Amino acid sequence: MGKCSGRCTLVAFCCLQLVAALERQIFDFLGYQWAPILANFLHIMAVILGIFGTVQYRSRYLILYAAWLVLWVGWNAFIICFYLEVGQLSQDRDFIMTFNTSLHRSWWMENGPGCLVTPVLNSRLALEDHHVISVTGCLLDYPYIEALSSALQIFLALTSSVALTPTDTRRPRRHRIYNCSLCTRLGSSCPAPTPVSSALWRLTAAAASSGQDDRRAPWRLTGLLQLARLIWVCIRIGLGPSQPGLQGWGRVG
Structure with a gap:
């Protein structure tokens, strides 16, 4: 363990980011959240480039990866503000996560821990081809689950940026014995x-x-x-x- 360099630490954090991004991508697909799906795809590609640049000593890929981390932190901060309805953001009015193409919400809204879903029949609020449901008994509401997921992504991005700072991209020289x-x-x-x-x-x-x-x-x-x-x-x-x-x-x- 004592021989693990900054490159080894950066690769480890990148692998954690890949696992967290894939997990988040699955639940965003289940909830038809198109904006997070696109952002997660770009994040996965950037992390793969970061791993390749670290292993192959490519500084340009690491610069691209570092620039993406800044955008990724900003995007997850926006998600936290959106689900917690900070300022003028409202989940009932804004459908940014689906690009205003549908009324789907987060998958955790109906499948959260302890949630009991009850359909409301013959509701006047139901639009065409939609139905109204009542969700009760949740141990943790879905906005907080989404906020915690984004906070985890911010934490992994910040730790990766700290590990990225001392990383040496120079190839080690091979010493040959001539005398x-x-x-x-x-x-x-x-x-x-x-x-x-x-x-x-x-x-x-x-x-x-x-x-x-x-x-x-x-x-x-x-x-x-x-x-x-x-x-x-x-x-x-x-x-x-x-x-x-x-x-x-x-x-x-």
């Missing part, structure tokens, strides 16, 4: 140099010196000559030292 001094410092024995290892080291050095500019071809004439000499050394080792006419050709210089 015996580094072997000694790492506490390992330095292998004896061979013609093949010596040629490999020179070939790598030539490729590194010629490939500093990504716009230029990394293999130049020197690298090709070193590659040809390396192939010849491998052939010489495969044939054995007893073959006639091969003495003096395997020296890499």
